[in-house]
Amino acid sequence: MSEPTVYHIPVCPFCQRLEILLSLKGQRNxxxxxxxxxxxxxxxFLLEKTRGSTALPILETADGRILKESLVILQYLEDLxxxxxxxxxxxxxxxxxSLLVRMEAEFCNHGYAFVMNQDAGRRDAxxxxxxxxxxxxxxxxxxxxxxxxxxxxxxxxAETVFxxxxxxxxxxEYYEDFQLPAELARVRAWRDACLSHPAAQQVSREQIVKLxxxxxxxxxxxxxxxxxxxxxxxxxxxxxxxxxxPRDKYGHSATDEELGL
Ligand SMILES: COc1ccc(C(=O)/C=[SH]/C[C@H](NC(=O)CC[C@H](N)C(=O)O)C(=O)NCC(=O)O)cc1OC
Numbered sequence: 001m002s003e004p005t006v007y008h009i010p011v012c013p014f015c016q017r018l019e020i021l022l023s024l025k026g027q028r029n030x031x032x033x034x035x036x037x038x039x040x041x042x043x044x045f046l047l048e049k050t051r052g053s054t055a056l057p058i059l060e061t062a063d064g065r066i067l068k069e070s071l072v073i074l075q076y077l078e079d080l081x082x083x084x085x086x087x088x089x090x091x092x093x094x095x096x097x098s099l100l101v102r103m104e105a106e107f108c109n110h111g112y113a114f115v116m117n118q119d120a121g122r123r124d125a126x127x128x129x130x131x132x133x134x135x136x137x138x139x140x141x142x143x144x145x146x147x148x149x150x151x152x153x154x155x156x157x158a159e160t161v162f163x164x165x166x167x168x169x170x171x172x173e174y175y176e177d178f179q180l181p182a183e184l185a186r187v188r189a190w191r192d193a194c195l196s197h198p199a200a201q202q203v204s205r206e207q208i209v210k211l212x213x214x215x216x217x218x219x220x221x222x223x224x225x226x227x228x229x230x231x232x233x234x235x236x237x238x239x240x241x242x243x244x245x246p247r248d249k250y251g252h253s254a255t256d257e258e259l260g261l
Pocket of ligand 1: 009013055056057068069071108109220221
């Protein structure tokens, strides 16, 4: 094996982080990406490599060593391909970047809990919680980068970490009619600049909305819903050939046929 290999799910936000970083560095073709079908049990060869853990992405170095956790793999790739630099080199700026990145897990969890919520009576609580998460980002950016749009001069480390989550939260706009209010202008400017960056165009809004339908019905990571034969994460039929799913997640459960599966 002459190059690193990433085992990934094409639409997983954590896997997309690696593609964005490599794209920024012009090294996307130096790393082999092997697609794993999240709707199927992990293949034995992979479980042997990971000693049983199933979360993706997984990176196998050129000499066969295994790494997991997207933020760790990002740092490995940053060190393996040091130019152009993506993470800040100045110690204080790197610390500020790290403070912002420390907010990604709670931000992610709120968004996924919101889209996976099945209790219409809790919609407003989820919405309020998601708005608080965006307000935290807005406050941080107003303190450290009031003019923007990025945290520093260009799309960098924090943007690489957050942009896949901003893209997944297209499912909140579609299934929960979630919109950022005008008073959160700073984080909205950051989000919009991230969404349009050329290094981050691995997935589209239509793809996310169609593939994540089952998450909106409470089934994550390729799990199968009652009465369904296929997950919305299935690779076939390819998502461009499928119709847009119904938006009414609380009142209707689409069949495989309605989803074009
Ligand atoms: C907070 O809830 C969620 C947040 C994100 C995702 C997601 O996009 C999974 S993407 C695919 C998912 N990968 C991960 O969760 C990796 C997270 C890890 N911390 C990283 O940063 O690499 C996976 O492989 N799951 C299958 C398994 O673990 O066997 C799903 C959520 O709930 C189902």
